[in-house]
Amino acid sequence: MQLAELDLATNMTPPVPKQDYRDAMARLAAAVNVITTDGPCGRAGFTATAVCSVTDDPPTLLVCLNRSASAHPAVIGNGNLCINTLASDQQVLSNLFGGKTPMVERFGAASWSTWVTGAPVLDDAVASFDCRISQISSVGTHDILYCEVLALRHSASVDGLVYFDRHYHGVSAVL
Numbered sequence: 001m002q003l004a005e006l007d008l009a010t011n012m013t014p015p016v017p018k019q020d021y022r023d024a025m026a027r028l029a030a031a032v033n034v035i036t037t038d039g040p041c042g043r044a045g046f047t048a049t050a051v052c053s054v055t056d057d058p059p060t061l062l063v064c065l066n067r068s069a070s071a072h073p074a075v076i077g078n079g080n081l082c083i084n085t086l087a088s089d090q091q092v093l094s095n096l097f098g099g100k101t102p103m104v105e106r107f108g109a110a111s112w113s114t115w116v117t118g119a120p121v122l123d124d125a126v127a128s129f130d131c132r133i134s135q136i137s138s139v140g141t142h143d144i145l146y147c148e149v150l151a152l153r154h155s156a157s158v159d160g161l162v163y164f165d166r167h168y169h170g171v172s173a174v175l
């Protein structure tokens with residue numbers, strides 16, 4: 001490729017418009033999580049579907065966090081977080097932690113405990129992963145947080161919650 005063509009290519013608008021990308025992503029069903037943190041930089045939390053297992057050795061998940069989210073400074077400053085995967089009856093928490101509500105109101109709507117890192121662990125979640133942030137990388141608007149799991153709890157009998165087609169759906173636990 002000639003330099004002039006390269007210039008042209010880099011100045012082009014992206015081949016996929018943002019809205020098309022979001023519309024396609026809305027067709028991917030995902031578990032709904034409330035991510036929490038606490039420590040010297042304060043208590044904070046946000047809702048996230050961009051959560052994924054990376055490796056089981058060492059046990060590590062990743063969480064994608066928008067750098068403009070109000071929880072961002074606390075999460076990065078504390079260096080810890082708990083991934084709380086919501087149960088079907090915890091949809092109200094997804095809406096509260098999904099933005100704009102004061103932190104005190106978000107945390108006031110549920111019961112919490114702490115384990116190893118001090119990040120709030122949600123009572124009655126499908127699963128909770130208490131983590132220290134081991135690595136961070138940035139892509140576009142988001143930071144990708146690699147989270148080493150130091151403690152966890154999961155329940156086999158609690159129904160799950162997924163976000164699909166911009167709506168919540170309950171998923172039954174098979175017993």
Ligand SMILES: NC(=O)C1=CN([C@@H]2O[C@H](COP(=O)(O)OP(=O)(O)OC[C@H]3O[C@@H](n4cnc5c(N)ncnc54)[C@H](O)[C@@H]3O)[C@@H](O)[C@H]2O)C=CC1
Pocket residue numbers: 021022023025026049050064066098166
């Ligand atoms: N809105 C965003 O910043 C991003 C959205 N996506 C994906 O696109 C799908 C459709 O998204 P929307 O049309 O925005 O509405 P939506 O109705 O699916 O999402 C509800 C709310 O959550 C926010 N949200 C969802 N996923 C997010 C993420 N990964 N990072 C930051 N905020 C996020 C949305 O902006 C919106 O305010 C989402 O379900 C998600 O999979 C992916 C990356 C960024």
Ligand SMILES: Cc1cc2nc3c(=O)[nH]c(=O)nc-3n(C[C@H](O)[C@H](O)[C@H](O)COP(=O)(O)O)c2cc1C
Pocket residue numbers: 032045046047048049050051064065066068069070071094095097098099100101163
């Ligand atoms: C269903 C759902 C999924 C979301 N997933 C993510 C996500 O994976 N990453 C992210 O940074 N924000 C995500 N958000 C948005 C954050 O929860 C929200 O921006 C955050 O609470 C910041 O709002 P605030 O700045 O008012 O606190 C999601 C919101 C909803 C409702």
